[in-house]
Amino acid sequence: MPAQQQHDQQRLAHEAMPLDEGGPTRAPLAGAGAGSQAATEAAVQAAARTGGVRISNVSKSFGTDESRTLVLDGIDLSVGMGEFVSVIGPSGCGKSTLLKVIAGLTDADGGEVTVDGNPVSAATKNKMIGLVPQSPALMPWRTVLDNVTLPMSVNRGANGGRSMRDPVELLESFGLGHAIDKYPAQLSGGMQQRVAIARAFVFDPSVLLMDEPFSALDEMNRDQQRMGLLDFWQSNRKAVIFITHSVPEAIMLSDRIVVMAAHPGRIAEIIDVDLPRPRSVDDYATDEFRDLEGIVRAKLRAVMEPGAADAAAGGTGETR
Amino acid sequence: MTEVRVRGAQLTATEATATVGTASAVPSGRRKPRHPGRHVPASRRWYKWRIWLPPAVTFVIVAVVWQLLALANPYVIPTIDAIVASLLRDPQMYWVNMLVTLQEVVIGATAGILVGFLIAVVMAEFEIMERAVMPLFVVIMVTPIVAIAPALVVAFGFGMMPKYIVTALVVFFPMLVNSLAGLRDVDQRTLDVMRTLHASRWEIFRDLRFPGSMPFVFAGLRVALPLAIVGAAVAEFVAAGQQAGLGSLVTIAAAQANLPVTWASIVLLCVLGVLIVSFLALVRNRVLWWSDGETVAR
Numbered sequence: 194m195p196a197q198q199q200h201d202q203q204r205l206a207h208e209a210m211p212l213d214e215g216g217p218t219r220a221p222l223a224g225a226g227a228g229s230q231a232a233t234e235a236a237v238q239a240a241a242r243t244g245g246v247r248i249s250n251v252s253k254s255f256g257t258d259e260s261r262t263l264v265l266d267g268i269d270l271s272v273g274m275g276e277f278v279s280v281i282g283p284s285g286c287g288k289s290t291l292l293k294v295i296a297g298l299t300d301a302d303g304g305e306v307t308v309d310g311n312p313v314s315a316a317t318k319n320k321m322i323g324l325v326p327q328s329p330a331l332m333p334w335r336t337v338l339d340n341v342t343l344p345m346s347v348n349r350g351a352n353g354g355r356s357m358r359d360p361v362e363l364l365e366s367f368g369l370g371h372a373i374d375k376y377p378a379q380l381s382g383g384m385q386q387r388v389a390i391a392r393a394f395v396f397d398p399s400v401l402l403m404d405e406p407f408s409a410l411d412e413m414n415r416d417q418q419r420m421g422l423l424d425f426w427q428s429n430r431k432a433v434i435f436i437t438h439s440v441p442e443a444i445m446l447s448d449r450i451v452v453m454a455a456h457p458g459r460i461a462e463i464i465d466v467d468l469p470r471p472r473s474v475d476d477y478a479t480d481e482f483r484d485l486e487g488i489v490r491a492k493l494r495a496v497m498e499p500g501a502a503d504a505a506a507g508g509t510g511e512t513r
Numbered sequence: 514m515t516e517v518r519v520r521g522a523q524l525t526a527t528e529a530t531a532t533v534g535t536a537s538a539v540p541s542g543r544r545k546p547r548h549p550g551r552h553v554p555a556s557r558r559w560y561k562w563r564i565w566l567p568p569a570v571t572f573v574i575v576a577v578v579w580q581l582l583a584l585a586n587p588y589v590i591p592t593i594d595a596i597v598a599s600l601l602r603d604p605q606m607y608w609v610n611m612l613v614t615l616q617e618v619v620i621g622a623t624a625g626i627l628v629g630f631l632i633a634v635v636m637a638e639f640e641i642m643e644r645a646v647m648p649l650f651v652v653i654m655v656t657p658i659v660a661i662a663p664a665l666v667v668a669f670g671f672g673m674m675p676k677y678i679v680t681a682l683v684v685f686f687p688m689l690v691n692s693l694a695g696l697r698d699v700d701q702r703t704l705d706v707m708r709t710l711h712a713s714r715w716e717i718f719r720d721l722r723f724p725g726s727m728p729f730v731f732a733g734l735r736v737a738l739p740l741a742i743v744g745a746a747v748a749e750f751v752a753a754g755q756q757a758g759l760g761s762l763v764t765i766a767a768a769q770a771n772l773p774v775t776w777a778s779i780v781l782l783c784v785l786g787v788l789i790v791s792f793l794a795l796v797r798n799r800v801l802w803w804s805d806g807e808t809v810a811r
Binding site: 293296297298317318320322323324326327328330331332333334343344346347348351376378392396402 | 700702703705706707708709710711712713716720721724725803804
């Protein structure tokens with residue numbers, strides 16, 4: 194528990210997920226992290242030129258020829274190293290499909306995705322992508338510690354020259370020091386999701402992909418986890434692509450918010466969030482935050498077709 | 514502010530306790546859990562009565578009805594005391610025959626389980642294999658084992674081999690089907706995490722599919738092991754020259770109208786089944802403590 198915290202509010206957030214910002218193995222900010230995991234000299238140079246995630250003209254459609262639906266239509270997006278980008282949009286806008294394409298789980302029909310200059314297939318081979326799915330997706334037969342070390346024990350070929358984190362220290366900084374020997378079923382939903390996030394951080398990937406990681410939690414818990422993630426990320430900058438349904442969540446966490454529209458899935462607008470960092474729960478109450486909330490909500494309303502309004506109401510109905 | 518923080522901490526603690534409380538089979542710390550309910554508080558001991566008393570009452574009623582029927586029909590079924598007397602008269606003979614049947618069950622079932630699981634692994638990894646050979650296995654499954662058994666005796670003689678094969682055959686199919694379902698039923702999101710890490714096929718099998726299939730495998734064993742006893746007994750029925758085994762004993766004693774020996778052998782087959790199923794439950798609790806049991810098809 195760091196004593197140097199100034200604001201009570203911040204301390205509240207740290208109660209949920211304490212940080213040890215001065216930890217000895219803490220990697221320096223984004224740049225060095227990206228360099229250390231590139232497999233070859235060429236990849237290091239490529240990373241320096243084209244760090245982060247670059248998505249250019251990605252399209253994807255599902256179904257047979259007669260009833261083909263375009264799910265992603267010419268998506269262009271760049272996420273720099275250490276940048277936090279949220280993707281928000283109505284159901285069916287293809288944001289989950291986009292995430293799957295970046296994660297290498299689905300092939301795009303056209304366009305290109307690179308992670309630190311590597312195509313996705315090479316990026317997964319080099320373990321450059323950390324995925325936090327919607328549910329914690331932990332293995333119930335493994336302890337918390339063994340779940341978090343999973344990324345180190347698979348695809349060991351990509352471990353060389355990589356600065357792995359100490360999993361115990363990482364779990365401690367996530368406020369899970371007492372739980373390392375427990376099993377997932379013994380943890381609350383919020384704690385399970387924190388384990389899943391730790392699992393994605395532990396192998397020091399170039400980019401973190403998070404698919405509505407807090408959507409299954411209740412509102413109070415969700416806010417606690419959200420602030421915990423924010424605190425951790427603020428001292429461990431990574432490129433993050435964060436899918437969410439919650440407008441306040443997107444604003445609180447992000448540098449930019451990508452608003453997507455559906456049918457076909459496309460980027461309607463990218464909104465800059467210029468709130469200063471580090472942010473805390475105090476920011477929810479500021480005028481700037483409320484203004485941004487108004488802007489994002491207005492944009493979301495605009496992209497929603499009349500029929501889709503009720504489907505998206507749950508996502509944007511969150512008030513503060 | 515302090516008050517709020519304390520409350521927050523308490524909430525988390527209570528939450529954690531509640532989670533542990535509901536999942537009683539979950540261990541504390543790294544240790545694997547013992548059987549739930551071994552240390553029952555005194556105030557809850559009455560609860561144990563509710564567990565063993567109802568079946569005990571049922572058994573007593575069945576025994577009384579049996580005894581009355583036996584007394585009324587002395588040439589159709591033996592009395593309970595006659596069965597017990599027969600068991601006590603020559604325990605050595607029963608013991609030897611029981612061991613023979615047990616050997617058939619253990620060797621035959623082990624072979625059936627291993628082959629069933631391995632073929633399920635191949636089918637789960639290569640879908641084309643399922644399409645290629647599953648019809649054949651379905652044909653084998655629907656063929657009555659009682660019909661196959663005599664043919665196998667002709668082919669393999671009166672020794673132990675046809676018994677092993679029949680036992681393995683009846684175990685094989687439920688193992689195959691359940692293992693295949695278990696190996697396929699992996700958590701998609703955990704699989705996504707592993708695929709994003711570029712985990713190899715073997716790593717996905719080792720870390721996810723194999724442990725994840727265990728609830729289904731044990732559900733399959735629960736079906737297959739009692740069947741193994743059926744298989745062993747049926748094989749003994751048809752192997753007229755082979756005199757060992759509880760199944761043989763049943764046939765021979767029945768042919769001689771020796772009711773106490775017939776029924777004593779049947780009782781021992783029951784005992785064998787109960788022992789095997791209990792042993793399975795014991796192993797399941799050890800291996801599958803992490804599964805809540807409700808997801809398992811029984």
